[in-house]
Amino acid sequence: MGQNDMNNTNKIDQYRRRLLGGSAAAVAGLALAPGLILNTVQAKPAADAVSSKNRWGLLIDTTKCADGCSDCVTACNTEHGLRKIDHGLSESKSEAITSQWIRNVTLKNKSTGHTVNMPVMCQHCENPPCVDVCPTGASFKRDDGIVLVDKHICIGCRYCMMACPYKARSFIHEALTDQLAVAPRGKGTVESCTLCVHKVDNGDGTTACAEACTHGAITFGDLNDKSSLISKKLEMSGGRQLRAELGLNTGVRYQGL
Amino acid sequence: MKNIRYTSIEGNSLKFLGLLGVFGFFILLGFLAFLKMEHEGHWITGMNNQVIWGMPHIFAIFLIVAASGALNVASIASVFNKSFYKPLAKLSAVLSLALLAGGLAVLLLDLGRPDRLIVAITYYNFKSIFAWNIILYTGFFGIVGIYLWTMLDWQVEKYKRIAGTAAFIWRLILTTGTGSIFGFLVARSAYDAAIMAPMFVIMSFSFGLAIYILVLLASYRWTGRELGDVVITRLKNLLGVFIAATLYFSLVYHLTNLYATEHHGIEAFVLMKGGIITNMYWLGQIILGTLIPLALIYCPRPAKSNTMAVVASVLVILGGLASLYVILIGGQSYPMTLVPGYEASSTFADGAITVYSPSIWEFMLGMGGVAIALVIVTLAMKIFRLLPDSLSDKIADPHKS
Known part of the structure; x- marks a missing residue:
């Protein structure tokens, strides 16, 4: 060759x-x-920034919120690994230091006696006082309206808790173990409802509380999308903001109040 | 006012070392409380998710507010050129720095993450009054430090007036910032009031001067120096004006709230039905902290001037702590209204008045801050020539003799 x-x-x-x-x-x-x-198709790629095209929120229909039911609270606690830690304190003291991202509130009309049950959580304000007062910027609002705490720069001053008109925030009063990956939590920092941001970013289209509510009292959705169920319900029956006089434009709305 | 000789204290006596030992003991207790709170978490304190700021904040804010007030004596001398106050100015500047250091120590050691101090000074949210306060506190150390230098070193004495004026303006802004921590809180009915800022400024005048009088009297008595009635009478009368002004601001604050129906709940709570809060207001702030000191200062005196000044100053300090207890704990204990016209109840103390029981750790931390302030002043007296050899009536006020 x-x-x-x-x-x-x-x-x-x-x-x-x-x-x-x-x-x-x-x-x-x-x-x-x-x-x-x-x-x-299912999820926003992790590298993509969240967009102000969406404004995630919740609509609570208090007329459907059943007496004595706490499914949403249990679901939230399970989803994020929130639990009471026994320090041998009295029941009331123990309750006062335990984180509650969502709680059942019973409202009784002072003159008529009319009673309403409703869950209250972080209201994900458009103008959140917690974000305004946070000295380090650890309290922040995402472009899609979800208000969160950056656990890495929270110094535990609790000024955001003083500023929140809904008492939606909790301080972690003790060392924690076995935290869940979806809810990083640590002693000495402040926390609150994340609107199940891990589920939102995963494209689940719901939150743990909305998913758990068998009475259909909690609707999750995009307030900016006129065709979404939450927007349609709001358009049809209206929805009230808690402490609307503060002008915070909350992402959580209530019907039947 | 000529021929005034400033000297440092010898600081070798057993009494001096004993004093340092007492302060050191309290600092140690404060440090132990910090370690305990840092290790266990805040569950060991009386603070919780309802009463978020507790006893450490009462001590810290008291010391920080008093710090700016303690500078007043120096400001009157340098800014308003009153020669009577000039011999008293150096101690005034040192005391203000010391009180601020003590207050900030308590505030920082109470943080949930005190290890993140570096975060607090490297990440700023400029919309936060808290962030502004961090800048104001740091700046206060710098500006008052320079002011003190102009008072201690004759080579830079010509800049004393400028430095003193800068420090005076800065301290007014600083206390405005401290008051605005509450003034800017829209959420709670006890706060969210512009009057908070000037009220804190006038409170600072009163608390700071009361502490100044006590420190001055103690240092002259314990070092065997002469301190005449003229100085104390003048300071005591000034204190009386500040006490009355503080009362005025408290009256305006409550009267304004009483006029608005929406604030009737919190007013009834503080003024009538709040248990310990009501007692703290009427017995602590008004009777002990205001009326009795005013009577001691202005009524014809049955006792020696100095004794009365000591009692009045101690009462002003106790009344000041009580007034901060009312503002801080009272303002947080009273529930926020979620929906007007409705009574709320929940597992998270909605609609309920929270009872706050402070723990021993919180007192230890707070007292540690007080001790830090006092140990700084004590050591500064040994290191610098802060005080005149004598403040006898003849020296303090030559016209009198």
């Missing part, structure tokens, strides 16, 4: 390798693509 023939054979081999390699990559790509595409 001459020198030229040798070169030609090598070139042919290179072409073959390139062709095979390219084909293999194409096949692999085709095989993986559906999964990737499906994921982008």
